[in-house]
Amino acid sequence: MATKSKSKIGSASTALPLLSSSSSSSSSSSTSSSSSNLKDVPQQFQFQKMGTGGRERTTVQGKNSAMLHFEKFLEIKGIKFDKTKIDAETERLLCDPTLFQEFASYLKDFALKSDENLLARGTAKQYIGGVKETIRALYPNNAVWDKHDDNHGKNNINNGWYTKIVKDLVNKITLRCIRMGISVEKRVFVIGRNGVAEINLYFFKQNTCTGVIKANGVNCTFHTVGRASEGGFVTYAQASMNIIEGLLYTDWNEGKVCEQNPMSFYPERNIKCWMLDFYFLLACYCIIGGASSYTQTHEFVNEMTERGNKDNSLIYPHLAINPCEKVCL
Numbered sequence: 001m002a003t004k005s006k007s008k009i010g011s012a013s014t015a016l017p018l019l020s021s022s023s024s025s026s027s028s029s030s031t032s033s034s035s036s037n038l039k040d041v042p043q044q045f046q047f048q049k050m051g052t053g054g055r056e057r058t059t060v061q062g063k064n065s066a067m068l069h070f071e072k073f074l075e076i077k078g079i080k081f082d083k084t085k086i087d088a089e090t091e092r093l094l095c096d097p098t099l100f101q102e103f104a105s106y107l108k109d110f111a112l113k114s115d116e117n118l119l120a121r122g123t124a125k126q127y128i129g130g131v132k133e134t135i136r137a138l139y140p141n142n143a144v145w146d147k148h149d150d151n152h153g154k155n156n157i158n159n160g161w162y163t164k165i166v167k168d169l170v171n172k173i174t175l176r177c178i179r180m181g182i183s184v185e186k187r188v189f190v191i192g193r194n195g196v197a198e199i200n201l202y203f204f205k206q207n208t209c210t211g212v213i214k215a216n217g218v219n220c221t222f223h224t225v226g227r228a229s230e231g232g233f234v235t236y237a238q239a240s241m242n243i244i245e246g247l248l249y250t251d252w253n254e255g256k257v258c259e260q261n262p263m264s265f266y267p268e269r270n271i272k273c274w275m276l277d278f279y280f281l282l283a284c285y286c287i288i289g290g291a292s293s294y295t296q297t298h299e300f301v302n303e304m305t306e307r308g309n310k311d312n313s314l315i316y317p318h319l320a321i322n323p324c325e326k327v328c329l
Contacts, residue, residue: 066130073106086138094135095142097161104128104169108176121173121184125166132162193276196222200275209288215275216285217319221327223278224263228327230254232319239315248279250315291318 067083074081079093093099107124119127136145150160159167177184191199196218203215220231230253238251245264252263268277275281285291294300294317303320304310314320319327 062126063130063134066127067134069107069111069127070103070131072111073103076106077102083134083138091139091142095139095144097144097148097165100128100132100162100165103131104165108169108172118176119173120186121170121177124169124173128166128169191222193273197273197275200281204275212281212284212288213291213318216281217316217323217327219276219278219281220316222276223265224252226252227254227256228323229256229319231316231327232314232321232323234315235309235311236313236315237311291316294318294320297321 071081081090081094104124107119107127109118111119111124111127113119113123148160148162150158151163152158174184199218200215203211203218205211217231220226221228224230233253233255234250240249241247242249242264248265250263250265251260253260265278267279268274270276295314299321300317
């Protein structure tokens with residue numbers, strides 16, 4: 001099983017011969033001392049504003065859904081809202097803790113999901129947060145945001161006004177579920193060792209390169225307990241063999257939470273479960289040339305260009321595009 005560690009790997013690592021990629025060094029002559037440490041900036045370039053909230057597709061979609069509910073809520077209250085109109089009167093109406101208190105009540109008692117059921121507590125919390133950040137971005141200098149999300153622990157008395165609202169919203173939705181005798185959150189049980197072993201064996205029995213590639217994608221995701229997309233970011237340059245522990249280490253990239261931690265891979269101790277052994281499957285994967293055929297597609301090239309990955313040395317390039325279709329079973 002793979003393990004994550006926040007500590008440094010240390011100097012007892014050596015480059016992995018099997019998982020190495022050639023890198024060519026290039027030198028460039030400096031034109032002048034003033035521009036030698038500056039990348040060319042295009043004319044009329046617009047710098048992005050950092051710290052304005054998440055820009056990931058799912059984050060943007062969540063905020064859009066939240067704003068649709070907020071607009072319905074304002075319509076019920078008879079308040080006309082035009083997000084393109086930024087004036088003092090609109091600021092006075094929106095930057096009001098009382099409005100957020102009422103919106104929380106709307107999310108708890110009236111807002112519905114697509115299946116016509118009331119919102120789960122996680123969704124309600126996400127929606128009120130998305131609306132708050134959208135309005136805050138419109139009026140960042142309003143005094144209402146001063147210490148609005150202070151959190152002093154279990155004692156809700158000294159918390160900021162927004163933190164109090166969110167805690168009350170979460171608690172009341174939780175209590176509602178308890179009283180109704182339903183689960184507060186849906187639980188999804190993971191596929192166990194036996195299930196993954198059967199899946200890998202099924203792919204191997206196909207006796208094809210594609211089967212070996214698929215088995216490796218599933219097996220790596222299982223051992224790392226990773227998200228489907230994360231295997232599609234690991235490169236050969238990030239892999240090394242720890243000669244003291246005799247284990248493969250690699251940086252494991254978690255784009256969703258913007259973290260990168262060392263990941264170690266342990267061999268399978270049960271000889272009967274060879275189809276779960278990370279190193280056996282990886283060896284088979286390397287013998288057939290990995291998933292190099294996927295690197296020739298236009299989709300893959302465009303994805304690497306967007307990422308800024310110039311050498312394209314992904315260990316699992318087939319997971320760079322539509323990974324959920326390849327490892328979610």
